[in-house]
Amino acid sequence: MPMPSSASARGGRVYHQGAEGGLCLKELKSVSRTAEALDAGLIQQEKAMALQFVVGFVVSVINIMIHALVTVGAVGIARSVGLRHRERPRLHVMAVMAGTAATLMLAHTLEVFVWALAYSLVGAAPTDSDLLYFAFVNYTTLGYGDITPVQAWRLTGPMTAMNGILMFGWSTAVLFEVLRKTLERFASNGGPRFSSADRG
DSSP states (O other): OOOOOEEEEETTEEEEEOTTSOBOHHHHHHHHHHHHHHHHHHHHHHHHHHHHHHHHHHHHHHHHHHHHHHHHHHHHHHHHHHTSOOSOHHHHHHHHHHHHHHHHHHHHHHHHHHHHHHHHHHTOSOTTOOHHHHHHHHHTTOOOOSSOOOGGGTTHHHHHHHHHHHHHHHHHHHHHHHHHHHHHHHHHTTOOOOOHHHHO
8 A cells, every 4th residue: 555645854944755655856956956046046145245345345445544634734734724814813723724624625515426436337326316425424323215226236325324424523623623723823923812702
């Protein structure tokens, strides 16, 4: 008499035994193909994520170099200007700070252009998207959501935001440093001193 088929679990998978007690080869092959497909998909996903990190890292380093050059220039100008005597110290400091802030804003704008160029090269945004606007939204962490990156480059948005936060914090530190250096140089060279009202 033919024996009824039964199922046995091995290694977390269920194999069916037929009348002769052998394993079903078709099911084994199907499970094997499914596992191979899953493994290939995971490997492909990991490669895509690694590529996104590499691109984001390279663009971030370029922007850091831009900001470093602007920082060195801004602090150097503040030091040299502070050596000059001014009859109106308040206006002098206001001019130095306004110039430094404007220079930093130009640096941020240039860095946004760098991100927009990177988006264009890798195709991070949907077709016919405004890449400069998209880069600005990500860089400033506004997060409107009206434009979203394509699935293959979805990590570029968070990396742009991370770079933008770092650069804005850096700019804030530069402004305070320029103000401090200007006041120190102005005082050490016998210039008119600020009153408590001026400093407030």
